[in-house]
Amino acid sequence: MGINKQSDVSANLQIGPTSSGAVRLYVEGDGIDLPLDFEPDEAEEIAEEIVAAAKQARSIAKKK
Secondary structure: OOOOOOOOOOEEEEEEEOOOOOEEEEEEEOOEEEEEEEOHHHHHHHHHHHHHHHHHHHHHHHHO
């Protein structure tokens, strides 16, 4: 599945710190139970990418 392909799959996303000092993105849905742990620096890079993607998405939505 590509990033532009729509899907009917739904999942919950939880984000928080772990007791070991990592940042965990936890994805849960039908048949999905996926904890993803990142070092704090990696998590900040991911956050920056999310913010940049949100800005691009807003720009695309305004053009429509």
